[in-house]
Amino acid sequence: MKSLKKRRRVQVISAAALALVIATVLIGYGFRDGINLYRSPTQVSEAAPAPDEYFQLGGLVKDGSIVDRGGVRFDFVITDGLAEIAVTYTGDDPRPDLFKEGQGTIAKGYYRDGRFEAKDLLAKHDESYMPREVVDTLKESGVYKDPNS
Structure with a gap:
C-alpha cells in the first residue's frame, strides 16, 4: 500500500515540476519581443x-x-x-x-x-x-x- 502511495506522490511531483518548466519556457518565449x-x-x-x-x-x-x-x-x-x-x-x-x-x-x-x-x-x-x-x-x-x- 505504501509503495502505491509513494509512487503516486512521485508522479504528482514530477508532473507539477514539468508543468512549471513548460510554463516558464512559454512565458520567456512570450516576452522575447515584449521586453523593451x-x-x-x-x-x-x-x-x-x-x-x-x-x-x-x-x-x-x-x-x-x-x-x-x-x-x-x-x-x-x-x-x-x-x-x-x-x-x-x-x-x-x-x-x-x-x-x-x-x-x-x-x-x-x-x-x-x-x-x-x-x-x-x-x-x-x-x-x-x-x-x-x-x-x-x-x-x-x-x-x-x-x-x-
Missing part, C-alpha cells in the same frame, strides 16, 4: 546595440532639431545633455501634438548605422509630465529642471 530595454543617448553612444535589437531611447527633443520629411516622416535629435542621437521617425501616425522641442520623449525602434529608426513615439500628455526614465537620465547628467520649481 530603455537606454539614454549616452548609453547608446558608449555601447551601440545590435542593429536588430528593438529598444526605447529617451531624453529631450533638442531645440531646433525637428525637420519634417513629408507625410508621417520627420527627423529630430534626442539628447540627455551629454550625448545626442539623431532619430528618424517613420510610423503610421502623424507627429503627436504634444511632441515639441525641449520636451521629454521616448522613441521605440532600432539603432542602425549611427541613427535611431523610430517606429513609435511616446510624448508627454500634459504640461508637467515627463517619463520617469527620462527624468532619471536627465538627473544623472545634471540637466533636469523641475517644472514645479
Whole structure:
C-alpha cells in the first residue's frame, strides 16, 4: 500500500515540476519581443546595440532639431545633455501634438548605422509630465529642471 502511495506522490511531483518548466519556457518565449530595454543617448553612444535589437531611447527633443520629411516622416535629435542621437521617425501616425522641442520623449525602434529608426513615439500628455526614465537620465547628467520649481 505504501509503495502505491509513494509512487503516486512521485508522479504528482514530477508532473507539477514539468508543468512549471513548460510554463516558464512559454512565458520567456512570450516576452522575447515584449521586453523593451530603455537606454539614454549616452548609453547608446558608449555601447551601440545590435542593429536588430528593438529598444526605447529617451531624453529631450533638442531645440531646433525637428525637420519634417513629408507625410508621417520627420527627423529630430534626442539628447540627455551629454550625448545626442539623431532619430528618424517613420510610423503610421502623424507627429503627436504634444511632441515639441525641449520636451521629454521616448522613441521605440532600432539603432542602425549611427541613427535611431523610430517606429513609435511616446510624448508627454500634459504640461508637467515627463517619463520617469527620462527624468532619471536627465538627473544623472545634471540637466533636469523641475517644472514645479
